[in-house]
Amino acid sequence: MNDPLRMQIQYYQPGYFIIGGITSQIISLSDSVSFQEHPNRNLDLDSFIILKNYQHVLSFAFAVKEINENPKILPNFTLGLHIYDSHFDAKIIYEHTLNLLFSQNRTVLNYICNFWNNPVAIIGGLDSEVSFHVASILGVYKIPQVTCCVYAPVVNDRIQRSTLYCMVPDEEHQYTGIVKLLLHFQWKWVGIIVKGDDKGETFVQTLELMFSQNGICTAFIKRMPMQSDMHNMLILFDTFLTVASFLANASVNVCVINAETHMMLSFQTLLNVAESNGAMPINMVWVMTVHWDFSLEPYFTAMNIQTFHGALSFAIHSSDVQGFTNFLQILNPYSDGDGFIRVFWEQAFKCVFPDANMSKETKEICTGKEKLESLPAPFFEMSMISQSYSIYSAVYAVAYALHAMYLLKSKHGAMIRGNRLKPFKPQNFQLHPFLKSISFNQSAGNKLLNEKGQLITAFDIINWVTFPNKSFLRVKVGEMDAQVPPGQQFSINETIITWPRKFNQVVPLALCNDHCYPGYSKRKKEGQPFCCFDCVPCPEGKISSQHGMDDCFKCPDDQYPNKERNQCLPKHITFLSYDESLGISLALLALAPSATTALVLGIFIKHRNTPIVKANNRNLTYTLLISLLLCFLCSLLFIGHPQLLTCHLRQTAFGVIFSVVVSSVLAKTFTVVLAFMATKPGSKMRKWVGKTFSTSVILSCSSIQAGICLVWLCTDPPFPDLDMHSLAEEIIVECNEGSSNMFCYLLGYMGFLAFICFIVAFFARKLPDTFNEAKFITFSMLVFCSVWLSFVPAYLSTKGKYMVAVEIFSILASSAGILGFIFCPKCYIIILRPELNSKKHLKLKTN
Known part of the structure; x- marks a missing residue:
């Protein structure tokens, strides 16, 4: 590792304690390594920014600012931050993680130039793959890692697991919430769209097992291309057209999407390709996992977000963060510490800064007075979104752990050189016991980590209402809370849900075939999933009184079936009477x-x-x-x-x-x-x-x-x-x-x-x-x-x-x-x- 990468965008703010961060907002498309020639050092052949993800950096900085201004947390100490981007590339993730640990522009392993700049903990990443790569390095040095991804990284090493903390609820609760949501609306015939990698396969296998246990069938499984597939754009374009055509013609009304970052990028690309090629409109109820959000990029400015009207998604339970909007409104794009803001500003407002090495013939000059609130919501939001809130909470978790350690050290502090206290500068591994037992109350509400290092909170169910001007509303319609008794974990208010316009505000049906009417029962179709069936009339002497009954049943002894075999009528008492x-x-x-x-x-x-x-x-x-x-x-x-x-x-x-x-x-x-x-x-x-x-x-x-x-x-x-x-x-x-x-x-x-x-x-x-x-x-x-x-x-x-x-x-x-x-x-x-x-x-x- 003798040559640094060309693009080393970072956000650095000095402080007594430094909290490192790995965010994911820059996507770099690099050449694949064929092992037939020396790899190209210039790994960033092309890159672009997921604009909305810049809010993750800003929520990090805002949490640090709040903590530094709060005299009740770490008094007389300041927090600093040091953030790199993952570029969604394993090589770059490893490079930047090592740079955080050893504070060098040129990575030199196990050489610490300045002990005081060594991060006490690192927050990242935002998906399981990035978190796994970061954990593989931090676990060796026993440095705490606070991750914000819902799907926990697959770490088998005991050391890696012991240094990893999740500021999100257990992913099992989300799987349970998806199943309960489908069962609530009697959706038994659904599609699944995932990324075509190991994470996608894990998602499919886990969900299909729970589906089969609850009488839900998978109508189709579509796998979106991985990042490595994006080099062959012709094949990628054909793949998107094929999938779009399939979705437009599929007789399925509900589809579950694993809202992982690359997955959502690929999916929005697919919709953009479908719309630009005049494909049939894709009208479904999308059920999105946690961290789904509109994140339209410069390439998709013309995309119609009406496709997502009426979608349902899960989100980590959060509260409004006071002061965050004001913090965004006073951002200065000429800030020296924030290396992300200028790249974001140029792509968001389609301008260039005067000192940039770019052609100024086709773009306007950035004045720095552009307003973030003028950006459409799919590009950037002024309120803190769910995943940014997780990062915000993660910074508070580290700060409160440091504060708890400081109080303990102060109580039992060692005196050296007369009346002078030894400086409070703990080793990284000393923070683990405090992170494992931390509970705190930041400005937005109470937070608590369980014994597994996972956040104890609920999932909100969000209904997305979109408008032609690319604005949208998030409407909370339900909740999945695993902490309450079993019968009360899932709740939803379907009267306030806005459904896709295709369904005329009627709850969509998601069945392989329509419900069997009363008087009929189901009979399995040979060679078809168990959700597909024929409707056969009830046999003599039996009825079915409801839609979609698996079997007919006999009436009570004092009743008999009517001709339609959908109701029991009282029997007449008869005997040979003198009255007849x-x-x-x-x-x-x-x-x-x-x-x-x-x-x-x-x-x-x-x-x-x-x-x-x-x-x-x-x-x-x-x-x-x-x-x-x-x-x-x-x-x-x-x-x-x-x-x-x-x-x-x-x-x-x-x-x-x-x-x-x-x-x-x-x-x-x-x-x-x-x-x-x-x-x-x-x-x-x-x-x-x-x-x-x-x-x-x-x-x-x-x-x-x-x-x-x-x-x-x-x-x-x-x-x-x-x-x-x-x-x-x-x-x-x-x-x-x-x-x-x-x-x-x-x-x-x-x-x-x-x-x-x-x-x-x-x-x-x-x-x-x-x-x-x-x-x-x-x-x-x-x-x-x-x-x-x-x-x-x-x-x-x-x-x-x-x-x-x-x-x-x-x-x-x-x-x-x-x-x-x-x-x-x-x-x-x-x-x-x-x-x-x-x-x-x-x-x-x-x-």
Whole structure:
């Protein structure tokens, strides 16, 4: 390192304590080293200034001025400053850092000409790459470095980490804030733009991991060219056109940008190229990271900043700094100590100073009376911006650490040469314990460093409102504060946000496809990110009541989905009631045969002494008619609101009464058979013919059914119940059968009796009988068995009140079949053909 660099712009102000600084405002484009020839010593082939970054130098100087004027901080001592620029070039960063340490125009390592000019700490840099290069040197000498970059430099060495302090919050909080901001507005389909280097890749990997954990998808990732790519301007121009065309046509409304200095320079170049070539306007909501700011350079004076209208960015929480604007208004461009101001002045006001080695034909002469407030805000602002505020706070942090050390040394100071105190000039490494535990209150507010050497403060969320005259407003709309309880860390007032004009003040949608409407749910698209999906209708029985639901859900048991499947409606309570036509019809249908049965019974009682009534056991006939009457009437138990008593009686009464009916028919059948067999000479069957046998058949057969019903009622009886699932839109009030097996036993036994009766009657149908009763019993049992065999599938295939109606109809039909086939022929003879109801006719038939 025998030859100094050509451009050694610096800002030097003497003082008892010197605070060094590395800022980043001059961009130098230098030749790349090919290692095939001796490197060009004139590294600064071309350079220009990021005008707004000059404020970083001024905030440094203003903090030093305030501290020197404050008698409460370092009394009797003055602060000085010594600032170099990084030129965004590693070679120059190393050169200038060494110059700060050894105070030489010609860098001589480890040679200190003047101990008093050695900086106590160095503030820099403004991005992680510059900070890393500075830290690699300062860590060796244990000199404190206070950095103002949000993304901490990757320093693996323990010594480097122990000398580094960050005047910004932990970068993890910013990542969390970005995710919370996207989730707040339900932005699930976003793009990412970063610089194409390791820092950009780290940003992408960290953010994509958090995106995937929170259901956010990355629509695209675009990487801006690095500084080394700027040498080939043709390729760079084509790259910018390609990216601009992609962004203009992308179906993405939100894009996250890592607002690193070079990245923002490249991005603004891209927008300038797009606009100058008539590309389509790029309309998105830009979400910028910390330190984003408009920084238009002389090359971009014509750029329309309306592209950033409605953008959102994060900023380190800061307060207004009183007196800073006045400080800017009295700047003197002819200052000897500030080597930056003249370069800034010439580029900002497009003029040259009379003593400058530049052509004066095309530029005006700088008078020094130009006003900074006349510059457009994208070039320079009169209020302190976020990153300048971090530098301002960093100077105060070093000053308060020195003050704390001074107070300690003064209390325990060593006396030499009589009453004279040893001069207070600490070694650099002695400042570390005080920086690690420092808390201070500068003119703008409280500051505190945590155990990691990071600033404890919040991030503000800023909404950018731009105007056609290149002016803009920063509107604070929210905050991300990691110090508060978890549920309160993120807050935002979306009512005061100004959105890009494209969205007409409506919160933009950022989805791979539109929300699924209520009644639909998401179904993932094959081969697409999980944020991309198809909308499919909810299946039968399920609904979705909100937009964008991942799945449909069932309604509560007492509700059912509407036709659109987007709402649950209350189910109707239903049962077979006397108030509806079906219930009334079945009731009338039960009463009519009941009256008919009663009429038949009356006819038989009135003609009880006639041969046709006496022929087949008169008492047995009365029993059958009474039980049929009860059968018709028991069907009324099935109509009406189910109650505990009616539930107990429904099936048991039906089962027992029907068993009596079938038993009576069976007894009649046996009576026919036994009567025929008893007429044979010497037959022993005579003793079986009579009332005792018939009564025994009825009692024994009915008792078994009664026993089944009794066991049923004692073990698992029927009870009133609500069936909410059988019908989609109705709640069925029913009698739960309790034990379904017992109900099957009841029907099975009744069917068994009917089958036995049918078989016996079938074989006895041709026996000589006066009125051929066996044939009529056969037909009645055939109807009975047909009805109940049909009942089983019909009963199982219906639900609700229709299931009850099927059973009622089966009871009425089977009872009517027995009544009709057995008693209609006899009534016909009794009423219409009384001449046949005589002993003469009976003997004639017998013979």
